Amino acid sequence: MGALQSLPGQAEYCDLTAKTGFSFEQIGVLRKRFKQLSHNEETLRRDHFNEIHDLTFNPIRAQIIEAFFDRRNFHEDGQGKVREIGFEEFVVVMSHFRPPSLHMTEEQREKIRKEKLRFLFNMHDTDNNGTITLEEYRHVVEELLSRSGTLEKETAKSIADAAMLEVASISVGHMEPDEFYEGITFEHFLKLLNGFEIESRMTIRF
Amino acid sequence: MAVLSPARRSSAPRLTGLLCLLFLIFFSHAFAGRDAASGKDRNSSGAIREDSHNQTNSTAHKKAFPVLSFEYEHVKRPFEISLWILLALLMKLGFHIIPTVSHIVPESCLLIFVGLLVGGIIKATGETPPVLDSKLFFLYLLPPIILDAGYFLPIRPFTENIGTILMFAVVGTLWNVFFIGGMMYAVCQIDAAKLGGVDLLSCLLFGSIISAVDPVSVLAVFEEIHINELLHIIVFGESLLNDAVTVVLYHLFKEFAHDKAMTVTGTVLGVISFFVVSLGGIMVGVIYGIVGAFTSRFTSHTRVIEPLFVFLYSYMAYLSAEVFHLSGIMSLIACGVIMRPYVEANISHKSYTTIKYFLKMWSSVSDTLIFIFLGVSTVAGPHAWNWIFVLFTVVFCLLSRVLGVIGLTAFINKFRIIKLTKKDQFIIAYGGLRGAIAFSLGFLLTEDENKDLFLTAIITVIFFTVFVQGMTIRPLVELLAVKRKKESKESINEEIHSQFLDHLLTGIEDVCGHYGHHHWKDKLNRFNKTYVKRWLIAGERSTEPQLISFYNKLELKQAMMLVESGSAAKLPAIVSSVSMQNSETKGLTRRRAIPTISKSREEEIRRVLRANLQKTRQRLRSYSRYDLVSEPYEDNMSEALFRKQRAMERRVSFNAGSKAYVLRFGQVHISDLSTNSVTILTLTDVLESNDIEYLFICSVLNKTWENMFLKRNKNNMFLISVLRVRDLTGLKVIWAKKNKQTDL
Numbered sequence: 001m002g003a004l005q006s007l008p009g010q011a012e013y014c015d016l017t018a019k020t021g022f023s024f025e026q027i028g029v030l031r032k033r034f035k036q037l038s039h040n041e042e043t044l045r046r047d048h049f050n051e052i053h054d055l056t057f058n059p060i061r062a063q064i065i066e067a068f069f070d071r072r073n074f075h076e077d078g079q080g081k082v083r084e085i086g087f088e089e090f091v092v093v094m095s096h097f098r099p100p101s102l103h104m105t106e107e108q109r110e111k112i113r114k115e116k117l118r119f120l121f122n123m124h125d126t127d128n129n130g131t132i133t134l135e136e137y138r139h140v141v142e143e144l145l146s147r148s149g150t151l152e153k154e155t156a157k158s159i160a161d162a163a164m165l166e167v168a169s170i171s172v173g174h175m176e177p178d179e180f181y182e183g184i185t186f187e188h189f190l191k192l193l194n195g196f197e198i199e200s201r202m203t204i205r206f
Numbered sequence: 207m208a209v210l211s212p213a214r215r216s217s218a219p220r221l222t223g224l225l226c227l228l229f230l231i232f233f234s235h236a237f238a239g240r241d242a243a244s245g246k247d248r249n250s251s252g253a254i255r256e257d258s259h260n261q262t263n264s265t266a267h268k269k270a271f272p273v274l275s276f277e278y279e280h281v282k283r284p285f286e287i288s289l290w291i292l293l294a295l296l297m298k299l300g301f302h303i304i305p306t307v308s309h310i311v312p313e314s315c316l317l318i319f320v321g322l323l324v325g326g327i328i329k330a331t332g333e334t335p336p337v338l339d340s341k342l343f344f345l346y347l348l349p350p351i352i353l354d355a356g357y358f359l360p361i362r363p364f365t366e367n368i369g370t371i372l373m374f375a376v377v378g379t380l381w382n383v384f385f386i387g388g389m390m391y392a393v394c395q396i397d398a399a400k401l402g403g404v405d406l407l408s409c410l411l412f413g414s415i416i417s418a419v420d421p422v423s424v425l426a427v428f429e430e431i432h433i434n435e436l437l438h439i440i441v442f443g444e445s446l447l448n449d450a451v452t453v454v455l456y457h458l459f460k461e462f463a464h465d466k467a468m469t470v471t472g473t474v475l476g477v478i479s480f481f482v483v484s485l486g487g488i489m490v491g492v493i494y495g496i497v498g499a500f501t502s503r504f505t506s507h508t509r510v511i512e513p514l515f516v517f518l519y520s521y522m523a524y525l526s527a528e529v530f531h532l533s534g535i536m537s538l539i540a541c542g543v544i545m546r547p548y549v550e551a552n553i554s555h556k557s558y559t560t561i562k563y564f565l566k567m568w569s570s571v572s573d574t575l576i577f578i579f580l581g582v583s584t585v586a587g588p589h590a591w592n593w594i595f596v597l598f599t600v601v602f603c604l605l606s607r608v609l610g611v612i613g614l615t616a617f618i619n620k621f622r623i624i625k626l627t628k629k630d631q632f633i634i635a636y637g638g639l640r641g642a643i644a645f646s647l648g649f650l651l652t653e654d655e656n657k658d659l660f661l662t663a664i665i666t667v668i669f670f671t672v673f674v675q676g677m678t679i680r681p682l683v684e685l686l687a688v689k690r691k692k693e694s695k696e697s698i699n700e701e702i703h704s705q706f707l708d709h710l711l712t713g714i715e716d717v718c719g720h721y722g723h724h725h726w727k728d729k730l731n732r733f734n735k736t737y738v739k740r741w742l743i744a745g746e747r748s749t750e751p752q753l754i755s756f757y758n759k760l761e762l763k764q765a766m767m768l769v770e771s772g773s774a775a776k777l778p779a780i781v782s783s784v785s786m787q788n789s790e791t792k793g794l795t796r797r798r799a800i801p802t803i804s805k806s807r808e809e810e811i812r813r814v815l816r817a818n819l820q821k822t823r824q825r826l827r828s829y830s831r832y833d834l835v836s837e838p839y840e841d842n843m844s845e846a847l848f849r850k851q852r853a854m855e856r857r858v859s860f861n862a863g864s865k866a867y868v869l870r871f872g873q874v875h876i877s878d879l880s881t882n883s884v885t886i887l888t889l890t891d892v893l894e895s896n897d898i899e900y901l902f903i904c905s906v907l908n909k910t911w912e913n914m915f916l917k918r919n920k921n922n923m924f925l926i927s928v929l930r931v932r933d934l935t936g937l938k939v940i941w942a943k944k945n946k947q948t949d950l
Contacts, residue, residue, distance in 0.1 A: 033719045054716040054725070057732065060706065064713040097714055099623040120703070123710075144705055145753060159757050163698045192699050195692055200624045202707060204715050205722050 016088065020095035026206045030094060034087050043084040044068070059146050063123050068093050072122045079128065099203035109199060114190070116202045121189050131183030134164050167192055293324075294574040312676045314426040314577050318669070321581015328582070335586040338579040340646045344534075347576050348643070349524050350568035351422055352535050353517075355446065356542035357565060363439045366723070370440055370618050370626075374634070375447035378610045379417050383455055385606040386599070387413030393598045400592075404656055407463040412660050414455035415648050416603060416667055420641030421445040421535075422576060423668075427639060427676045434689040437630055441637040449535035450484035456647055457531070464652075487533035491540025494523035498541070499548035499742040506744060512557040513564060516549060548742040551755075576642045583645070584665050590658035599663045600670050603640070611635040629686050636679060639671040640664075701756050 013027050022030070037052070038044045049055070049065045058064065071078030073096070074089050082089075096119045100112055124132045124140055138160040145156050168181045171188040184192070278285075297320050301308045307316070328335040364371070387410035394404045424445045428438055458476040462468045498519035505512045520541045527537035550558060611634050619625045626634075648664045651657045683690075712724040 030718075036719070037717075049717070052716055055713055057728075058709055058713045058716070060709045061713065064710060064717070068717075094714070094718070097711070102619075102625045102627070120706075120710075140706070141702060141753075144702065144709070155754060155757075159698065159702075159753065162757070163702055166697060166699055193703060196700060196703065198707075202711070203623050204711055204718065204724065205623055205720075206718070 016091055020091055021098055022091065022095060022206070027091065029206070030091055031087065034090055043086050044090060045084045060143050063126075063140075063143065066126075067119070067123050070122055072128070073119060094206075097202060097204050098206070100199045113199050116198050117190055117193060118186070120193075120198075120202075121186055131185050132189070133183040134160070137164055137184070290578075291571060291575065294578050295571065297578070298570075298574050310677070312427050312430055312672075312680075314423065314573075315673050315676055317574055317577035318581040318584075318672065321578040321583075322585060323581070324578070325582035325585030329585055335582045336579075337586050338576075338583045338642070338646065338649070340650050343576070343579075343642060343646045344528075345525075347572045348422075349521060349534075349538060350565065350572045351425065352446070352524075352538045353520050353542055354565040354569035355421065355425060355442070356539035357516075357520075357546055357561075359539065359543055360435065360439065361543065363435050364443055365727075367436065367440055367443070369621065371443035371447060373614055373618055374440065374444040374611075376451055378444065378614055379419075379448045379451045380455075381610045381613075382417035382603075382606045383410065383413040385413075385609070386417060386602050387411075389602045389606075390595075390599065393594065396594070404659070405463075405466070407459060407466065407468060408656055411456070411459035411463050411651075412656075412663070414452065414459050415644050415660070416599065416640065416664055417606075418448045418452040418640070418643065419445040419638045420643050422573060422643070423639035423641030423672055423676070424637060426573060426577075427672075427679060428637065431680050431683050432691045433633065433683060434691055436624075437633050437637075437688070438691070441634055446535060446539055447484075450480060450487065450533040452643075452647070453531070453533050454480045454483050460651075483531070483533050484536055486530065487527045487536035488540045490527045490530075490532060491523045491537035491542075492544050494519050494526070494537075495541040495544030496742070498545045499552075502545075502549045502552040503742060503744045505553065509554050509557060512553045513560045516545065516561050517564070519545065548739070551739075551743045580642055580645060580665075580668065584669075587661055587665075588658050589662045591662055592659060595659060596663045596666045600667055603667055603671075607638045608635045611638075629688055632686065633679075633683070633688055636675055636682065639675060640668050641672065642668075644668060698757060701753060705753055 013024060016022065016027055017024060034044065037048050039048070046065060046069065049068065055061050055064070066081070067073060068085060068090070069081050069083070071080050071082060073093050075092075085093075096116055100109060104112075121132070124136055126136055126139070127133075138157055141160040141163070142153070142156045164184075167184050167188060171181075171184075171191060294317075297317060298313070301313060301316050325335045387406075390412060391404070391406045391409040394409065419441070421442065424442055428442065454476060458472070458479070462472060498515060501515050501519070502512065505515070520538055523541040524534045524538045527534040553561075611631050615626050615631050615634075644664050645661075645668060648657075648661050651660065708724065708728070712728040715722045715725045
């Protein structure tokens with residue numbers, strides 16, 4: 001406990017640990033990283049992220065960066081984007097990748113699953129309207145395949161189309177001739193990735 | 207020879223199976239007996255032959271030409287081997303015909319039991335039953351099983367849990383060796399046991415033989431219980447990787463026991479030797495793997511021998527490692543793992559199937575033979591039964607396993623993201639089965655007074671683990687409600703999200719700044735893509751991203767499924783999702799108008815469809831290996847063209863009457879050959895109007911010339927349900943037969 005007295009803003013950290021579930025040490029590490037990324041300023045902006053060298057090879061770089069500035073990831077009812085984020089928001093976004101703890105009840109596990117899937121959903125749903133439309137899904141697949149070089153756009157499109165139809169056939173039983181399947185809603189998304197075990201897959205070591 | 211009659215219901219096949227079993231046992235015994243007494247026979251038969259020969263020579267015109275003669279000697283060896291293998295396979299067949307037993311008792315137990323029976327019969331007639339020869343085991347029976355396991359090793363869970371696996375394999379085995387060795391030495395000190403002749407080093411040697419978890423037994427038992435991937439890969443991976451430890455300790459203690467002394471330098475050398483053995487083995491495997499992958503790059507003109515390259519390179523890797531006393535198992539695994547992604551990108555689909563089936567076949571035969579021989583050897587071998595020794599061995603084996611697992615898990619869980627629960631620990635501990643490797647190692651011991659004692663104890667432990675633990679693990683798994691293996695349905699959404707998640711996690715790790723698991727995996731992938739793949743994969747496939755290969759494979763699989771399983775008249779029931787452009791200009795009301803077709807038309811359509819389908823099917827079958835028809839799936843060049851064509855055009859066309867119908871992406875082009883005019887219609891038009899006689903739908907997930915059509919009459923073949931996504935129209939086909947509606 002002695003090491004903690006050197007950390008500034010200890011009361012604020014207690015808040016954060018309660019909110020996000022990180023330990024004191026982990027928050028300390030994140031704080032250091034935050035300072036490093038922001039060059040000791042108080043807030044992070046998009047160009048700070050652009051400086052991270054390792055991210056350049058990542059095909060979904062833009063979406064990852066956007067996820068940090070998306071208010072929906074900060075708390076339940078957020079809307080829209082921000083231009084810069086503070087340390088608290090940084091930690092909150094990171095907390096989506098915490099591993100589930102060993103002893104959890106079923107509903108805690110379910111809650112964590114929903115949170116993580118919500119994060120993914122927000123990454124896909126770029127226009128914020130609550131559904132992933134075909135265009136947005138196509139964009140996702142194109143970005144994924146964008147680094148592979150020689151690729152016809154047709155293939156990416158047909159993969160996205162096939163995926164979309166798969167969702168439609170899973171989620172919707174029977175459609176009237178006038179009905180349209182507007183897009184993947186969050187419930188359909190949950191159903192789609194039901195067997196995916198996301199609570200253990202979407203984690204990194206802190 | 208007994209021939210199994212075609213399977214009729216109920217008891218007839220069982221009866222025939224049993225009869226056949228008995229027949230075979232007696233037959234084999236007869237031959238085994240024959241060869242054991244071969245000395246006498248050979249001479250006598252030789253004499254007879256010589257006699258007749260002489261006679262023939264001297265009285266050529268007197269003695270008639272032998273129409274039928276009996277000469278067994280020169281086919282003796284292959285005959286016996288084949289007979290044993292046949293016996294083993296018939297046993298296996300027999301068990302699956304008798305369903306009730308195979309549900310309760312795992313196959314390995316039954317096979318050992320049969321081995322005991324056969325051994326007993328052979329012994330009862332006074333001959334010596336064959337023993338499981340160590341050379342036979344290590345050189346011929348073990349490699350196929352290991353190669354099968356290594357080639358199809360699921361890489362992702364293996365690498366994700368590699369730390370855990372190594373801990374169990376190395377530290378766990380070391381703990382087992384020293385605990386069992388030490389405790390057995392303590393037991394030997396008890397005067398009542400009369401085991402004074404067993405010294406510490408011998409005990410440690412014994413410990414090193416008995417400690418290792420055996421991959422053959424683990425595979426045999428775990429395959430049947432279908433537990434979740436994590437536990438399976440931990441126990442199985444441990445059984446594979448502990449080979450290095452076993453090899454080193456076995457040789458080390460053998461040396462020490464021989465010299466009756468343990469030296470410090472010896473121990474240090476032992477530690478060094480461990481690293482040499484394991485890393486050297488892996489390196490040998492990697493070298494052979496790369497050479498094998500490189501060779502497969504050039505096999506596009508000689509498809510028939512492709513599988514052989516895989517088998518031979520792997521076997522050479524194993525043998526080369528054994529030459530240097532390196533770990534052959536690790537070498538084999540490394541070779542298979544390295545070779546597989548590149549070879550699979552290069553070889554034809556048929557070769558892939560061949561490799562898969564041959565590996566499964568060989569490993570199945572090996573596995574069966576091993577267990578039967580274990581049973582026979584038990585009856586055969588000289589035994590020295592000492593109650594205390596054997597009992598305490600079994601007890602300490604169990605105890606050390608449990609303690610080891612608990613201790614190690616407590617340590618490992620500090621580093622794992624997904625911790626191992628108590629249930630997991632129980633299964634890991636309970637799954638520590640011993641098997642034939644321990645027996646063979648014991649058999650290789652030099653003949654001294656302790657060898658029989660050790661062998662008996664080893665066999666008892668093997669029997670205990672395989673019978674007791676093997677039989678009870680299935681009900682225990684169900685009792686404890688351990689997570690089972692989840693059925694993998696290949697869904698393109700999951701694949702997309704798998705990839706997405708990989709990149710996402712790598713990105714987040716980069717933002718966080720520490721180089722974790724994903725970062726290195728990503729770096730390795732990039733290295734692989736830019737440098738290695740270019741050398742080892744032929745043609746354009748080297749640059750194909752994984753998602754696309756997955757997608758193509760999925761399509762190909764569904765296409766082949768469709769073509770192979772149905773004729774035109776009864777097309778199989780699948781959900782065929784079709785993607786077509788919705789012409790947005792027509793915002794008409796959409797009634798589900800399905801055109802009606804006259805009877806004669808229907809017949810014509812059926813005929814044309816059948817012809818088309820048969821053409822496709824003919825292409826898939828090829829008879830002679832000298833003129834393999836160049837099929838779209840096999841020839842690399844035409845496959846690339848084929849793919850391009852599909853991706854670009856996606857057309858289906860055929861002629862009927864004077865009209866040619868071409869289905870392009872979402873549109874039907876009807877060219878009237880007589881008038882040379884072309885009409886273009888969209889799906890919407892077709893659905894709306896009654897003029898179009900039939901519609902051919904080419905499924906997005908199946909890009910061959912499989913045609914289905916809609917029609918409606920009293921006995922509806924199928925209904926169509928329309929799925930409309932904005933900008934996209936799909937058709938979901940639901941099969942309806944008479945009153946039953948099967949919706950897939």
